[in-house]
Amino acid sequence: MKCCSLLVAMAAACIALMGCSAAHRVDAPSIHLMEAAGYPVLTSVADTSHQLTVQTTIVLGAASGSDCSIAGKVFSLQPPANAASQWTMTSPSVQGWQVADTASQLRTEWTAFVAQLAERRRAGCFRAGWTTASLQQAIADAIPVPADEALVLRYGFSGEGIANLQPGMVLQVERSVLGERRGRRELQSLQADYEVIAADDGVRLKQVRAETLHMRERPDEIFVLDKLTQSATHLRLLLQNLTPGTSVQRPPILLMGNEDAVLQRVSASVEAHGCDAAKSVAGVECLTFREAVSLLVAVKVNRKPVTFALGTTLGAALDAQRIDPATTTLRRLLSNGRVATVIFPQTRDGVSRIVLQGGDEIVGTKLSK
Template sequence: MHCRLRPLPCTFLLGILSSLLLGTGCAHRTPAPGGTYTLEEASGYSLLVPSLSSPSANPAFQTSNLVLPSHKRKDTSAPAPSCVIHGSVFSLIPSDRRDRWSVTSLSPLGWNQQAGDLDIHAEWNHFLDQLSQLERRSCFPRSQTFYSRRRAIAEKIPLPANEAAFFSYSFSGSGFVDLAPGMQLKIEQPLIQSASASARGSYKGSLEADYRVTASSDLGVELLLSRTVNRKAAKSLPSGADLVFDISKRFRSWPFLRLFLQSIGDSKTQPTAILLGARTVGDLQEATLRVEAGGRTNCPSSTPSSVECVSFGTKTAVSLLSSVSINGKTELRPFGTTFGYLIDVAASGKGHNEVAAETHLLQQASLHRSLVQGGYAEVDFPQTLDSVNQIVLLPGDKVAWEQ
């Protein structure tokens, strides 16, 4: 079976269409307190390789230490013997304490030698299923969400730079994303005040609502309504027509949230944006399978009481944005934006000097990746557009260049 690391869909990478090749060189900087990532080429993959890892007995694999946050000063309790994952690609082994673990994964050499014969997506999903089982067995300190723990593990593993959204947030060609702090939902629904949509004057603008994704008190996430447009006008609409303003209430009791993006999917019919909420990871996975089986056109006809589902319909636009720091200013960008796209936009409008502007920006550009357990890791990359186009920005990342 061959590795199926699928390229990110064009409809997902909003505006990420530039891929000019120019320049050479590599940025050399003092390592950041949170460590570093180095962008390396391995068998056709542009890997982000974290520092502070150790080779294992098999040079195709490497091991990294993972310390999990704990409410207790020293969580010295030992995990149960069943608290272990031995996978063919990804493994997780505890020490004699519940907050200290070893993560084993493919090394850069392993990616060169073995990745082409593996289905890495399937291996990672299998690892996550087992991680969820360890969660239910109380193998970990109760101070972190499942998704934060998953991302903490992913941060220790050499992974393709353009697949960061999959390993951290489940995004792939299936078109769904696990919501996490640092993201924002933007929902826009046409405001129609006539029974006939074609009637003159029936369109009165749109109902708009923005929701910030934040950490909740029950180790999950929640949606906070941060901006509305035409909320008063919605009061005159039929019951349920103002759904866009009630999302935070509908999903208040659901710590695990997954958004099916509107324009991505394998279905021949037009998919719609769908938001799922669940109390456990297992329930979320089961609901996801039901949505996919239905062609992603609506919520399943029947869902268990442990799952909430909202289908927004084809006329409502739902966008997912990431909070990214650009030259010290926090901005919202489409989820999945690449570093290369930001460089291209910054250099645009320079006329005949655009290529020179890109070269200059690349020589000055820097990227610091936000770490789920605090701090930042500096990303060391070759100063070429080909390289930065491979780097998908994640919520919380910091990018900068000389202005």
């Protein structure tokens, strides 16, 4: 009897931790890749009307404050009328994203919406535990999203060289060094990967891999980056790029602080003048890398962990892993911990429309050689 009770208790604990049952893997509404006039949109919203906007209810907790609504040209958010936890988000529908003016305003309007979301959070509109990033991701998960702009809405990443580090990303730091192997000198690399995870009012870095090659050299910005950044809740990465107005390559820079708005304000100066421009700004620390820095996402391919560059399409990942698109299933981890199946045309064109996100799980059959 004791044995039986123990097994029941273990099973209950296992289910609670979401680690033993396959049922938890598809417990959210499926996300469909839909096209209208050739413009692909990812949506889990069952919208069969021809309206240009759609209202989506999102569980964000009871509102706390008298002015918590956000009204924008493209995106609006309305708090619950009472003590309920469901907020109402108004955004373009699948049909609405076909309107050229709406699509062209997406980045500008989403940036403005997220800035107002941060203001409402600081004003106490949302319960403790929500960060601007987690609110942003919860909303992006729920509304219809243009497939080619999915990273902009979920991570605020436009591919233009600056990124606020958010949960789901992986930061890879690598330095090439001249080492010795079997009596011969060769170019080797020191490397570490850091997962960006949610913590307190922002994010922190968690080292998930390090490669030292048994060398004496152990640069702090490679091997203890998690400790160097532990006092900050917001991290903004300026990837290697040309210094504005010049042909000079600027090295990667990491801005650290506790207010995303402050980091955003100082970015332009740091981009032009380096970390010296941040010395006089209170609450901001700045780190210049001597290494190559890459932004990645961690996914699973047939249950094995793999990292890909942020912005990699499902099609490119399948090519790299030699997997047949016709056999492929994609499961997407949402910000609330639930998992949804992504439904798409299992063709070369279909898989090229979907951009990978952190936590994605790919299952498919290997192509024969």
